[in-house]
Amino acid sequence: MSNGSDDRRAQAEPSTGGLSRSAMTNTPKIRMRGVRKAFGPKRVLDGVDLDVAAGQGMVILGGSGSGKSVTIKCILGLIEPEEGVIEIDGVDVLTLPRREREALGDRIGMLFQNGALFDSLPVWENVCFKLLAQNRITRAGARDRAVEVLAQVGLAETVGDLSPAELSGGMQKRVALARAIAARPDIIFFDEPTTGLDPIMGAVIDGLIVDCVTRLGATAVSITHDMASARRIGETAAMIHKGRIVWTGPAGNLGHSGNAMVDQFANGQREGPIQMELRR
Amino acid sequence: MAAILLDPLAAIGRGTLGACRAIGDVALFAIEAVSHLVRPPFYGRLFWRAFVEVAWFSLPVVALTAVFTGMVLALQSYTGFARFNAQSAIASVVVISLVRELGPVLAALMVAGRIGASFAAEIGTMRVTDQIDALTTLSTNPMKYLVAPRLLAATIALPLLVLVADILGVMGGWLIGTLKLGFVSAAYLKSTFDFLETGDVISGLVKAAVFGFIIALMGTWCGYRSKGGAQGVGGATTKAVVASSILILALDYVLTEIFFAQ
Ligand SMILES: Nc1ncnc2c1ncn2[C@@H]1O[C@H](COP(=O)(O)OP(=O)(O)OP(=O)(O)O)[C@@H](O)[C@H]1O
Numbered sequence: 111m112s113n114g115s116d117d118r119r120a121q122a123e124p125s126t127g128g129l130s131r132s133a134m135t136n137t138p139k140i141r142m143r144g145v146r147k148a149f150g151p152k153r154v155l156d157g158v159d160l161d162v163a164a165g166q167g168m169v170i171l172g173g174s175g176s177g178k179s180v181t182i183k184c185i186l187g188l189i190e191p192e193e194g195v196i197e198i199d200g201v202d203v204l205t206l207p208r209r210e211r212e213a214l215g216d217r218i219g220m221l222f223q224n225g226a227l228f229d230s231l232p233v234w235e236n237v238c239f240k241l242l243a244q245n246r247i248t249r250a251g252a253r254d255r256a257v258e259v260l261a262q263v264g265l266a267e268t269v270g271d272l273s274p275a276e277l278s279g280g281m282q283k284r285v286a287l288a289r290a291i292a293a294r295p296d297i298i299f300f301d302e303p304t305t306g307l308d309p310i311m312g313a314v315i316d317g318l319i320v321d322c323v324t325r326l327g328a329t330a331v332s333i334t335h336d337m338a339s340a341r342r343i344g345e346t347a348a349m350i351h352k353g354r355i356v357w358t359g360p361a362g363n364l365g366h367s368g369n370a371m372v373d374q375f376a377n378g379q380r381e382g383p384i385q386m387e388l389r390r
Numbered sequence: 391m392a393a394i395l396l397d398p399l400a401a402i403g404r405g406t407l408g409a410c411r412a413i414g415d416v417a418l419f420a421i422e423a424v425s426h427l428v429r430p431p432f433y434g435r436l437f438w439r440a441f442v443e444v445a446w447f448s449l450p451v452v453a454l455t456a457v458f459t460g461m462v463l464a465l466q467s468y469t470g471f472a473r474f475n476a477q478s479a480i481a482s483v484v485v486i487s488l489v490r491e492l493g494p495v496l497a498a499l500m501v502a503g504r505i506g507a508s509f510a511a512e513i514g515t516m517r518v519t520d521q522i523d524a525l526t527t528l529s530t531n532p533m534k535y536l537v538a539p540r541l542l543a544a545t546i547a548l549p550l551l552v553l554v555a556d557i558l559g560v561m562g563g564w565l566i567g568t569l570k571l572g573f574v575s576a577a578y579l580k581s582t583f584d585f586l587e588t589g590d591v592i593s594g595l596v597k598a599a600v601f602g603f604i605i606a607l608m609g610t611w612c613g614y615r616s617k618g619g620a621q622g623v624g625g626a627t628t629k630a631v632v633a634s635s636i637l638i639l640a641l642d643y644v645l646t647e648i649f650f651a652q
């Protein structure tokens with residue numbers, strides 16, 4: 111999918127410098143301890159503990175509405191948790207001054223669950239938005255880079271000139287994915303990257319995510335409901351239930367992990383320790 | 391509903407607290423947005439887009455409002471002033487009420503309907519579709535990117551619009567004066583400019599700048615704080631137009647008091 115010379119260039123970039131530092135000292139890339147968040151009376155996160163090692167592909171599983179997206183948004187600083195510690199490279203981001211936190215965000219990419227493309231801008235500007243914002247690229251250079259990244263997610267050059275509203279749902283998802291990885295971030299969050307894609311394209315996207323992790327050395331945290339995809343993109347999986355991480359283990363074991371909850375979830379069984387709750 | 395009937399004091403208290411919180415929030419929002427205007431990076435393209443939207447595309451509405459207001463003013467003051475044989479004062483009445491009062495206020499109210507609503511709807515939609523969060527993750531401060539250029543654009547555009555409105559309004563009065571009320575064109579224009587002072591024009595333009603700022607501020611703030619999907623965006627849009635219209639009228643009084651009370 112992606113060409114080799116491009117990836118070598120990426121590795122030479124200073125933005126991946128943080129990785130080697132944390133890999134050496136063995137601090138987890140992301141560390142969450144006791145993170146709690148409620149919206150009004152509704153408690154969503156109730157003490158989330160999570161470690162993601164540097165250069166690892168982590169998959170977060172959990173029922174719909176269990177707080178997976180909220181967890182990621184807390185790490186990104188988009189939602190302020192009431193309590194708890196969130197560390198990136200050993201630095202507590204919640205107490206960090208705003209400017210430093212913004213600087214940290216420069217090395218993080220995010221694919222939003224619903225895409226969140228800017229509909230006032232053409233696709234190519236969406237894809238290279240971060241590079242342009244950081245003045246790392248000229249507008250002419252951005253176009254070329256956009257074509258390159260769009261090709262990686264299986265979109266033709268002509269798509270670059272369309273507006274996001276002119277794309278199908280799955281195409282929007284892929285453009286959003288292209289936008290998340292275009293600046294070659296150090297840490298990437300994928301909120302349901304393959305939902306709404308056909309199985310072949312889903313596999314291609316999974317391959318792309320694995321590529322980001324293995325070849326660019328990024329740390330990827332993905333949310334997915336698709337077990338096949340989870341096994342492909344994750345080395346480690348974590349399951350969230352009732353606001354807590356109830357299980358962490360190798361993604362290959364999903365379905366026969368020995369944890370009744372995880373196995374019920376992974377195998378999609380109706381009977382088991384997880385009861386479908388009616389939302390109150 | 392029942393709570394309001396059962397415990398009116400609590401409802402009043404809650405309302406007051408809510409209003410105070412909103413005022414404080416708007417003030418902080420405004421300060422932060424303005425502070426972004428003096429710190430790079432600057433988004434010239436976004437400023438220009440907003441400026442064209444406010445100034446150029448509001449021009450037809452504002453122009454029509456101004457012409458008809460000038461015409462009505464001339465007609466009304468004629469019927470009133472004829473009772474005192476004071477018809478000669480018409481030209482100056484028209485120009486002074488337009489330049490000081492009606493130009494800024496009517497133009498601002500028209501722009502509040504157009505621009506306040508469109509800012510609130512656009513930014514509100516970006517909020518509920520996570521686009522504002524996406525900006526943050528793409529190394530872009532949404533206040534700087536979305537709010538600051540719009541504030542600046544509206545603050546600069548409104549005085550220009552009001553200048554045009556003033557000229558067209560006087561022209562409307564002159565049309566009625568000469569075509570219908572039998573004034574000599576030169577004499578009408580002479581008495582228009584004889585009584586007009588620079589201070590009248592300046593005060594009107596300052597008002598316009600303040601109104602422009604208020605319109606953009608309420609539009610962007612309501613949009614920025616909206617939540618809950620399409621319905622929330624609709625609510626934010628309504629709130630932006632109502633709040634900016636009321637604030638325009640209230641601030642008009644305050645500014646008039648500051649400028650002209652001796
Ligand atoms: N901004 C918000 N305001 C109020 N409640 C919220 C907000 N964001 C999320 N929630 C609530 O938090 C809960 C968890 O939401 P979240 O989006 O994290 O779910 P999820 O695990 O990502 O589910 P899905 O798999 O369906 O995307 C939901 O019940 C939702 O109602």
Ligand SMILES: [Mg+2]
Pocket residue numbers: 178179180223301
């Ligand atoms: Mg979600």
